[in-house]
Amino acid sequence: MTFDQFLWSEIDRIKAAGLYRELRTVGSPQGAEMICDGRPLVNFSSNDYLGLAGDRRLAVAARGAVDDAGTGSGASRLISGNHRFHEALEEAVAGFKGCEAALTFSSGYAAAVGTLPALFGKSDVLILDKLSHASLVDGARLSGAVVRIFPHNHLEKLESHLRWAREKHPQAKVGVVIESVYSMDGDLAPLREIVELKNRFGAWLFLDEAHGVGVLGERGRGLADALGLAEEVEIQMGTFGKALGVAGAYICGRASLRDYLLNRARSFIFSTAPPPSVAMAARAAVELLNSNEGEILVARLREVRGTLAELLRFPGADSAIFPVLVGDERKAMAVSERLRKAGYFVPAVRFPTVAAGSARLRITVTAAHTREHLENFVRALEQALREE
């Protein structure tokens, strides 16, 4: 078989399974209304929950930083790439989250695959929720730790894994890895109960708030803060690319965690620092969230999600994510395609992002959607599902 034959036969197999993916080309800023493949679409697919990705204030911050610092950072943070703008962002994050310190990474993926292997190794145990994001799964695998998976939000199974870990690996460090809001289902972790369990068994908790920051809690500080549990979470992670509208991610907690990770997290050490302008745009987003404006934006998002919940007659969780389960991969694709023709961008999420046979439409709302957007969309959605 030639290289080209190999590629084409695999692509054919992906297509035959209804799992083929293609890029769409955006020709406008992010927002509730976008130009996608040359056509205007109302966007229900984005994680830009507060509508900040296209916000002028963030663009001004980035532009000012480009004027000051240029485009590139030149080297990794530990060589000569550590601009004062990176540190300004980390101070802003630590202040916003009420942590001693934060360390930033170029993406959430990099934060996860850098942090988990830095903290856990071959003689340790990591226990993950079944629906954990791929970056957490990959980080756990890369660490070489013994990995145990518990069914989604299943506290009894988590407890039995913790007991097993303590009995079979008495010397091991034991980590529990969860998200605050699950990205494809939109539901929340039972954080209070999980904190109680991990404390009882002396395990450490890694909490990924990628879809919680900017959405949950006062000024969008996330689930741990909303429940008054931030102090109890050893490792908090969040990203700047979703509700904060920029790119990158942070790990925050004790000052010692920051010092340790910048010595041990390979994705931090062996990667060029993000552009200083990106750090300044993210800092502007964090400061915005930490102001009265943040309160207004988060309240606006809650109002929009409440309106959609009412229109869909589906309460959902407190997140901005509404899954509409279709099941069959091809059928989900067909509904998504029909919505596109009607002027709405709603992705069909399929295996391997979700389990095979549990394909769904993943609807996300943002503070930038109007009531009219929502009302028209729900009508189009009902029709697209009826035609199936």
Ligand SMILES: *Cc1c(COP(=O)(O)O)cnc(C)c1O
């Ligand atoms: C998006 C996401 C990530 C990855 O973050 P990026 O900045 O996009 O690399 C990690 N964890 C969860 C739960 C996510 O949804």
